[in-house]
Amino acid sequence: xxxxxxxxxxxxxxxxxxxxxxxxxxxxxxxxxxxxxxxxxxxxxxxxxxxxxxxxxxxxxxxxxxxxxxxxxxxxxxxxxxxxxxxxxxxxxxxxxxxxxxxxxxxxxxxxxxxxxxxxxxxxxxxxxxxxxxxxxxxxxxxxxxxxxxxxxxxxxxxxxxxxxxxxxxxxxxxxxxxxxxxxxxxxxxxxxxxxxxxxxxxxxxxxxxxxxxxxxxxxxxxxxxxxxxxxxxxxxxxxxxxxxxxxxxxxxxxxxxxxxxxxxxxxxxxxxxxxxxxxxxxxxxxxxxxxxxxxxxxxxxxxxxxxxxxxxxxxxxxxxxxxxxxxxxxxxxxxxxxxxxxxxxxxxxxxxxxxxxxxxxxxxxxxxxxxxxxxxxxxxxxxxxxxxxxxxxxxxxxxxxxxxxxxxxxxxxxxxxxxxxxxxxxxxxxxxxxxxxxxxxxxxxxxxxxxxxxxxxxxxxxxxxxxxxxxxxxxxxxxxxxxxxxxxxxxxxxxxxxxxxxxxxxxxxxxxxxxxxxxxxxxxxxxxxxxxxxxxxxxxxxxxxxxxxxxxxxxxxxxxxxxxxx
Amino acid sequence: xxxxxxxxxxxxxxxxxxxxxxxxxxxxxxxxxxxxxxxxxxxxxxxxxxxxxxxxxxxxxxxxxxxxxxxxxxxxxxxxxxxxxxxxxxxxxxxxxxxxxxxxxxxxxxxxxxxxxxxxxxxxxxxxxxxxxxxxxxxxxxxxxxxxxxxxxxxxxxxxxxxxxxxxxxxxxxxxxxxxxxxxxxxxxxxxxxxxxxxxxxxxxxxxxxxxxxxxxxxxxxxxxxxxxxxxxxxxxxxxxxxxxxxxxxxxxxxxxxxxxxxxxxxxxxxxxxxxxxxxxxxxxxxxxxxxxxxxxxxxxxxxxxxxxxxxxxxxxxxxxxxxxxxxxxxxxxxxxxxxxxxxxxxxxxxxxxxxxxxxxxxxxxxxxxxxx
Numbered sequence: 001x002x003x004x005x006x007x008x009x010x011x012x013x014x015x016x017x018x019x020x021x022x023x024x025x026x027x028x029x030x031x032x033x034x035x036x037x038x039x040x041x042x043x044x045x046x047x048x049x050x051x052x053x054x055x056x057x058x059x060x061x062x063x064x065x066x067x068x069x070x071x072x073x074x075x076x077x078x079x080x081x082x083x084x085x086x087x088x089x090x091x092x093x094x095x096x097x098x099x100x101x102x103x104x105x106x107x108x109x110x111x112x113x114x115x116x117x118x119x120x121x122x123x124x125x126x127x128x129x130x131x132x133x134x135x136x137x138x139x140x141x142x143x144x145x146x147x148x149x150x151x152x153x154x155x156x157x158x159x160x161x162x163x164x165x166x167x168x169x170x171x172x173x174x175x176x177x178x179x180x181x182x183x184x185x186x187x188x189x190x191x192x193x194x195x196x197x198x199x200x201x202x203x204x205x206x207x208x209x210x211x212x213x214x215x216x217x218x219x220x221x222x223x224x225x226x227x228x229x230x231x232x233x234x235x236x237x238x239x240x241x242x243x244x245x246x247x248x249x250x251x252x253x254x255x256x257x258x259x260x261x262x263x264x265x266x267x268x269x270x271x272x273x274x275x276x277x278x279x280x281x282x283x284x285x286x287x288x289x290x291x292x293x294x295x296x297x298x299x300x301x302x303x304x305x306x307x308x309x310x311x312x313x314x315x316x317x318x319x320x321x322x323x324x325x326x327x328x329x330x331x332x333x334x335x336x337x338x339x340x341x342x343x344x345x346x347x348x349x350x351x352x353x354x355x356x357x358x359x360x361x362x363x364x365x366x367x368x369x370x371x372x373x374x375x376x377x378x379x380x381x382x383x384x385x386x387x388x389x390x391x392x393x394x395x396x397x398x399x400x401x402x403x404x405x406x407x408x409x410x411x412x413x414x415x416x417x418x419x420x421x422x423x424x425x426x427x428x429x430x431x432x433x434x435x436x437x438x439x440x441x442x443x444x445x446x447x448x449x450x451x452x453x454x455x456x457x458x459x460x461x462x463x464x465x466x467x468x469x470x471x472x473x474x475x476x477x478x479x480x481x482x483x484x485x486x487x488x489x490x491x492x493x494x495x496x497x498x499x500x501x502x503x504x505x506x507x508x509x510x511x512x513x514x515x516x517x518x519x520x521x522x523x524x525x526x527x528x529x530x531x532x533x534x535x536x537x538x539x540x541x542x543x544x545x546x547x548x549x550x551x552x553x554x555x556x557x558x559x560x561x562x563x564x565x566x567x
Numbered sequence: 568x569x570x571x572x573x574x575x576x577x578x579x580x581x582x583x584x585x586x587x588x589x590x591x592x593x594x595x596x597x598x599x600x601x602x603x604x605x606x607x608x609x610x611x612x613x614x615x616x617x618x619x620x621x622x623x624x625x626x627x628x629x630x631x632x633x634x635x636x637x638x639x640x641x642x643x644x645x646x647x648x649x650x651x652x653x654x655x656x657x658x659x660x661x662x663x664x665x666x667x668x669x670x671x672x673x674x675x676x677x678x679x680x681x682x683x684x685x686x687x688x689x690x691x692x693x694x695x696x697x698x699x700x701x702x703x704x705x706x707x708x709x710x711x712x713x714x715x716x717x718x719x720x721x722x723x724x725x726x727x728x729x730x731x732x733x734x735x736x737x738x739x740x741x742x743x744x745x746x747x748x749x750x751x752x753x754x755x756x757x758x759x760x761x762x763x764x765x766x767x768x769x770x771x772x773x774x775x776x777x778x779x780x781x782x783x784x785x786x787x788x789x790x791x792x793x794x795x796x797x798x799x800x801x802x803x804x805x806x807x808x809x810x811x812x813x814x815x816x817x818x819x820x821x822x823x824x825x826x827x828x829x830x831x832x833x834x835x836x837x838x839x840x841x842x843x844x845x846x847x848x849x850x851x852x853x854x855x856x857x858x859x860x861x862x863x864x865x866x867x868x869x870x871x872x873x874x875x876x877x878x879x880x881x882x883x884x885x886x887x888x889x890x891x892x893x894x895x896x897x898x899x900x901x902x903x904x905x906x907x908x909x910x911x912x913x914x915x916x917x918x919x920x921x922x923x924x925x926x927x928x929x930x931x932x933x934x935x936x937x938x939x940x
Contacts, residue, residue, distance in 0.1 A: 087761070094741060098695060106675060108646055115642030115672050122736035126765040133762065133773035137780070142773075149767075 009241040013208040014418060020204050021414065024197020028190055035186030042182060045104075046175040053103055053168050060096040061161050063089050064121060068154060071128035075135055075143060083132065090125045097121070113164050120157040124150055205417055212421045215239045215247070220428050222250055227435035231258045242400070249393050250432075253386060257439075260383050264446070270372055276552060374454070380447045387436045387443065394433035401426035592632035593625075593885045595876060596652035596684075597869070598663030598673070600640035604820055605793070605865055609665050609689055610635065611857050612866030616873035619852070626880045631873070634658055638669050645669035649676035653684055659885040660685040662872045665865060667693030667710075667739040674699040684887045685894055687876065689868025690836075692816065693742040697916040702891050704917035706868050706875070706908060707836045708924050710739070713815045714746025716924040717788065717834050722754045724926075724940055725811055725832075727785035729759050731778050733771070733799055735791030735817070736763035743790035743815040759784050764795055771802040779808060789814040793821045801826045819863045822929040831929045832937060837864035837908040838927045840935050849907040861933070864908065871906035878904065 067089035074082040097118045101111070127150045134143035215236070222234045231254050236247040404422035408415030597613050600606035613633060621630045634655060638645040645664055652661050653676050661677060661684060664670045670691035677686040678700030688696070688705040692713060696705065721727040730751055734744035740763075748758050759781065762774040778784060787803070787810040789796045796818045803810065804826065813832040814821075821828045839850050839861040849870060853862045862870070875897070876890070882901075883889040897904055898912020898919075905911075909922050927934035 090763075101671065101675070102699075108650060108676075111646050111672060111675065112643050115646065115668075118642070118737075122763070123765055123767060126736050126763045126768050129763050130768060130770075130773060133777050136777050137773055139773070 010208075010212055011242070013204075013211055013240070017201060017204040017208050018411070018414060021197060021201040024193065024201065027197065028193050031186070031193055032190050035183075035189065039179065039183055039186060043179060046179065049103060049105055050168070050172050050175060053100070053171070056096050056099050056103070057161075057165055057168055060093060060100065060117070061165070063092045063096060064157060064161060067093060067121070067125065067128075071124070071132075071150075072147075074128075074132050075147065078135060086128065086132075090121075093121050093125075094118070110164070110167060113160055113167070117157060117160050117164070120153045120160065123153045124157060127153070209417050209421060211240060212243075212418075213424070215243045216421070216424050216428060219243065219247060219250065220424075220431065222254075223428060223432045223435055226250075226254065226257075227431065227438060231261060233258075246393065246397060249389070253390055256386050257383070260379055260386075263379055264376065376450050377447065377454070380443055380450065383443050384440070387439050390436040390439075391433060394429045394436060397429035397432070398426055401429060590629070591657065592630045593627075593880060594632050594634050594655065594658040595873065596655070596658055596661035596663065597633045597635045598638050598645065598648050598652065598661060598669075599665035599865075600669075601635065601637045603640065605863075606637070606640070606665055608820070608863050608866040609869040611853070612689070612862060612869035613662055613873050615853060615856055615866075616870045616877070618856075620874070620877045626877050627884065629885075631877060633662075638664055638673075640666050640669060642668050642672035645673045646676060649673035649686075653677060653680070653682070658684065659880065659887055660687065660876050660890055662687050662689065662869055662876070664688060665690050667691045667696060667742065668737050670703070670705075671695055671699065671738055674703045678702045682887060683891065685876075685891050687872045687894075689872050690816070690865045691739075692836075693738045694746065695738055695742065697918055701895065701917070704894060704913060706871050706906065706911050706919060706922075707816075707864065708920070708922045709918055710742040710815065711746045712920075712922075712924045713834045714743050714748075714790075715750040716926065717743075717813050717815065717832070718747050718750035718754060718756070720832065720834075720926050720937075721786045721788070721811075721813055722751065722756055724937075725786055725813075727756065727811070729757050729784040730786045730788050731760045731762075731784035731810070732758055732788045732790060733762050733764060733774065733795070734789075735795050736765050739792070739815075739817060740790045743817070744788075747788055747790065764791065764799075766794065771799050772806065775799075775802055775806055775808060779806070783808070784810060786810060787812050789818065791815075792817040793819065793824065796821050796831075797824045797826050797828075800828055800831065816864050819865070819934070822932050822934045828929045829931075833927045833929070833934055834924050835864050835927050835934070836922060836924055837862075837867040838925055838934055838936050839863070839867075840933075841907075841925070843907070845905065846907045867906075867908045871904070871908050871911060875904045875906065875911060 067086060070082050070086035070089055074086055097114060100106075100114045103110075106114075127146055131143040131146040131150075134140075134146060215238075218236050222236065225232075225234070234251060234254055236251065239247045401422045404425065405419055408419035408422055411418070595617075597610065599609045601610050617631045617633055620626060625631060634652060636648040636651060638648045645668075648664075649661075649672075652658055663686060664673055665688070670686070670688045671693060674686060674696070677684050683700075683702045686703050688703075688707070690707050691705055692707055692710045694709050694711050696703065697709060721730065730747075732744050732748060734740040744761065748761070751758060760774070760778055764771065764774075778787075787799070789799055789812060791814070796812075796814055800812060800821075803812070811830065811832070812828075814834070816833065816835040818831065818833045819835060821831060821833070839846070846867075849867065850862060853866065853870075854860070875894075879890050879893045879897070883893045893901065895913060895915075895917070898910075898914075898921075903910050903912035911919055912921055914920050926937045928937040
């Protein structure tokens with residue numbers, strides 16, 4: 001874990017992994033070069049030593065034999081050149097012995113041998129020199145005796161030289177073995193370091209891949225949940241720095257979306273409720289409009305009867321004098337009819353007033369709903385902004401992944417592991433982009449619905465206003481009817497009270513009746529107007545009811561859409 | 568006396584073999600042919616110097632002690648002795664060896680390995696010793712100087728134009744022979760014969776008779792040691808030849824031989840009659856310690872070598888490497904050493920090129936400084 005804390009970015013991890021590998025390779029190269037150089041130096045030094053030793057040993061052997069040969073030869077030929085050759089051989093032998101002593105890495109046995117060879121060679125030389133002197137003096141027998149003294153040291157000398165050569169050969173073998181050993185050591189060292197650095201590289205590589213893969217799979221799972229509409233809170237745990245900002249963004253997005261969708265659901269519930277209310281009121285309105293219409297038809301019917309009654313009374317007036325009794329009855333009936341009309345008119349005026357109040361209430365509801373829909377629309381706008389943010393993040397992540405893939409490709413075989421990781425990151429970016437796209441689509445569906453609801457409401461509001469006007473017109477017309485009826489009643493009352501009066505009164509009554517007939521006619525046309533208006537209102541309320549149903553349906557669809565989210 | 572001296576080294580070795588602590592004595596090796604007279608001289612000089620140092624409070628408060636090993640003047644034995652001294656843990660330097668052959672043979676041991684130790688020879692004069700290794704030093708001049716000095720003296724003072732050379736067939740003899748021959752021929756002289764000898768040679772008579780038959784020589788040059796020289800002088804006497812005899816410092820001690828060596832000229836790095844206050848004190852002390860004998864160049868060389876080492880150890884401590892480093896600067900970066908044999912100042916080869924060689928002559932059983940004509 002301490003490792004993870006120190007290497008808390010992907011870059012640091014990758015650099016560390018590659019660094020370990022490169023350091024290992026450099027170490028191997030250095031060790032290899034050092035080992036080769038050491039080996040090279042050792043080989044050249046040993047070979048140099050061996051070559052020199054061999055050369056000197058060979059030279060010494062040849063020289064010793066030269067000395068023996070010329071020493072012996074002089075005894076018979078006594079030539080100056082032979083003596084000189086003998087002397088030179090002695091000098092050369094000393095030279096070789098000095099060079100042998102100067103050889104590096106000589107062992108003690110070598111030194112002892114060289115010292116002994118020098119002593120023996122000196123002895124042999126001395127014996128031959130004495131023999132030569134004796135020969136020079138003509139003492140051949142003495143010389144021959146002297147030379148016999150040479151035998152023993154000569155034999156020892158030759159044996160020693162042979163032994164020395166053998167020693168040098170052995171030494172070559174030993175040198176070869178030691179070279180072999182040091183070469184093996186170097187090779188072993190290189191293999192060890194190679195294995196260690198490969199192992200370390202693998203361990204760090206696996207750790208890095210894991211450190212990248214685990215947060216990525218967590219992010220992927222969270223993105224999938226978002227795509228499925230599950231917006232419940234997420235815990236993503238520890239992340240490398242590069243992914244931590246992405247994780248942060250996702251957490252923030254989930255929080256924002258949750259808040260937004262929660263308010264969306266609330267709004268849609270309220271809209272649905274309002275739409276229901278609206279629908280109920282519309283239906284109620286339609287029902288009362290129907291009643292008004294029916295009542296108006298009745299009123300209209302009643303008025304028609306009154307008018308024909310009046311016409312009848314007008315003609316009867318002509319026979320008034322003969323039919324004052326019937327006239328009284330007629331007037332009575334007329335009063336009764338007026339009474340009924342008055343009652344009906346009063347009743348419908350009340351109904352109309354109720355329906356007008358209801359309409360005003362409906363207007364308020366529609367107004368409120370419109371406000372709520374606008375709020376919803378505004379909220380959707382905010383959601384759009386966040387979705388845009390997600391899209392931007394996913395695009396950037398995609399670019400990052402592409403860059404990483406290029407870097408990985410550059411790193412060659414070492415980067416294959418990371419290329420896989422980069423591809424994962426890219427896919428994640430794609431899926432979060434797709435999720436954002438889905439959210440966009442959902443939102444635009446929501447917004448379309450909201451727009452429809454909004455326009456439906458606007459239409460409803462206009463209709464309500466129309467109904468209001470119509471209702472007011474109806475109320476005014478009814479008022480007019482009532483007033484006309486009152487006039488008729490008054491006239492009828494007077495007819496009734498004066499029927500029994502004089503003829504003059506009959507004329508006046510006739511005039512009054514004519515006036516009443518005129519009023520009744522106008523009242524009939526007014527009540528027809530009311531009926532027409534009531535019918536129109538009925539149609540409007542029908543339409544409004546239809547729209548209320550539509551609004552209800554839209555609200556229902558909206559509710560279904562937001563039900564897809566889990567918050 | 569002889570027997571006691573032979574037993575002493577063994578006792579000393581036994582006594583010091585367990586030593587090596589930093590509180591005990593500081594060990595200095597002494598290697599030479601102590602069973603021979605020349606070796607005995609070297610040992611006396613060294614022991615006198617050690618006694619003087621210890622009487623003066625030792626080195627850094629610790630006494631000096633000699634580890635004395637006999638190399639019998641044999642290269643073979645010298646190699647073994649050198650190995651033993653090299654391996655000795657508390658040992659910080661070696662005074663030795665006495666002869667050129669043994670010194671050269673042992674040099675690779677002292678210079679080799681990781682614990683190289685200084686080898687300071689009192690008397691090995693072969694030119695071959697020059698530059699064998701950074702741990703090899705000597706307080707005596709090389710044969711190049713001896714041979715040249717003898718040739719010059721023979722040419723100049725004896726008026727010799729021809730010379731017969733008898734050389735001991737070893738590193739020393741050949742070295743002196745070669746340098747003498749070169750210098751003599753450079754001066755215009757001729758070497759008429761060069762005859763090798765060894766201890767095993769039964770007689771010098773054929774060499775000398777042949778020389779006489781061929782017209783003799785103005786001077787007989789003996790490049791060898793005292794033993795051979797005694798026999799040559801005896802042979803010359805017996806044959807009745809009266810060639811003047813000259814020789815290198817290998818002949819030292821011949822004045823005390825049975826043969827009459829009077830008139831023999833000897834080159835030497837040191838003669839006891841050397842005029843210097845330091846030498847007079849030394850000779851007096853030597854005689855006080857060892858009776859009525861005079862020190863030769865070997866004893867004086869060993870005496871100087873021990874005192875020089877004591878001074879160096881006092882300076883840098885008993886450490887093999889530091890002793891070498893300091894010794895190499897004596898006469899260059901640090902002051903030269905004023906010894907009884909003269910001024911000691913090392914060159915880069917561990918040689919003392921500026922040291923003079925004097926010619927002595929055997930007179931009345933002594934070697935005295937020869938006077939130029």
